[in-house]
Amino acid sequence: MTDTLVALNDIVRRFGNSILDDADDLRSLLGDVLPEDEKAPDRYVLVDAVSDGAVARLRSLISAGADPAAAVDSVASEIAQHRGTDQLSARWACATLGVVLGVVPETLQADLAKQRGERSVPVSERVPPKPDPYTPPVQRAPDPPPASLPPTPPGYQPQQPQQPQVYQPPAAHVQQPGYAQPATWQPTPSGPVIPAWNERNAAMPAAPPNHLALAIITTVLCCPPFGIASIVYANRVNAKYLTGDYAGALEASKQARLWWIVAMCVGVVAWLISVIIANSTPDPYGY
Numbered sequence: 001m002t003d004t005l006v007a008l009n010d011i012v013r014r015f016g017n018s019i020l021d022d023a024d025d026l027r028s029l030l031g032d033v034l035p036e037d038e039k040a041p042d043r044y045v046l047v048d049a050v051s052d053g054a055v056a057r058l059r060s061l062i063s064a065g066a067d068p069a070a071a072v073d074s075v076a077s078e079i080a081q082h083r084g085t086d087q088l089s090a091r092w093a094c095a096t097l098g099v100v101l102g103v104v105p106e107t108l109q110a111d112l113a114k115q116r117g118e119r120s121v122p123v124s125e126r127v128p129p130k131p132d133p134y135t136p137p138v139q140r141a142p143d144p145p146p147a148s149l150p151p152t153p154p155g156y157q158p159q160q161p162q163q164p165q166v167y168q169p170p171a172a173h174v175q176q177p178g179y180a181q182p183a184t185w186q187p188t189p190s191g192p193v194i195p196a197w198n199e200r201n202a203a204m205p206a207a208p209p210n211h212l213a214l215a216i217i218t219t220v221l222c223c224p225p226f227g228i229a230s231i232v233y234a235n236r237v238n239a240k241y242l243t244g245d246y247a248g249a250l251e252a253s254k255q256a257r258l259w260w261i262v263a264m265c266v267g268v269v270a271w272l273i274s275v276i277i278a279n280s281t282p283d284p285y286g287y
Contacts, residue, residue, distance in 0.1 A: 005096055005109065008046070012100050014204075015247060020097065023051040025250060032205055048083050049075075049093040058098050068104045092116055204246045208253035210237035211260055218260045222267025230259035 011019060011029050019025055030043040049055075054075050061071035076090035083090070092112040098104025212234040219227025233256035241249035 004043075004046070005099060005113075008096060008100050017101065018247065020050060020055045020100070022247075023047050025247070026050055028205065045085060045089045045093045046096065048085065049079055049090070049097060052079050052082060054079060054094050055097055055101065058094060058103060059101065062098075062103045068098065069108055072098060072104060072108065088112065088115060204241075204244070207241045208237060208250050209257075210234040210253060211256040214260045215256060215263075218263035218267065223263040223270070226259050226263035226266060230256050230263060233259060 007030065011026070015029070019029065027043065027047045030046065057075045057078075058071055061074065062068055066074075072091055072094045076087060076094045079085060079094070080087050080090040092109070095104050095109040095112050099106050099109045211230065215227055215230035215234045219231060233252045236252040237249050237256065240246075240252060
């Protein structure tokens, strides 16, 4: 298993297979885990393959009964022709994506990686799989009895085992008739419940921008309906990021940016139309 395949496996393990459908998110995440100087070509080839729809075409061909090697060659030929990439790099990228999806054998990707001169990662450096949530306890076999007991010395009297002392709880308080039991104060939580910052949040990249300030400005000055939509998506960015949904936070950030741009464009067009109408209307007083 190579460095790039280990990194891609780790990304898919953390964010799911849906990350392979978004080339922009995949480019950002690969840039965080791969060295910029050494693995930049690998990152570009993988992102180009995802942009050209290699994942969907691999799934379609192999699910239809095609041989994995033939499917990789077919999709790689289209990518190499469209992108101008060499055939070996395109085949390697398709095989790497197929191994992560579980539809291409790892031996095919390893052969292509060897032809490209990639380093194979030892087993000790690979990312360990997630442990099962429940691991049954290991049943320990009882110790075997000794083969023979030593002889008892003469005059030895075995001691009687001491009886363990039994704990006696204090007598319960008996409520007297005519007296009510005092109420026990129980604190009640107040305010919003903030989700805990878990290990997945710590492993995620920085939070995407929420564009809240621009959403408010375009709501006030340009177009309130589209500006309000931008504000709604901007408020969802931090909420989804704190719950560990990085893909949802990134999508909300994109929607917030889209709607404040739409609101600004509509406002500018409306202002231009009003200026044109004002200049084209004849002055009734002849000025």
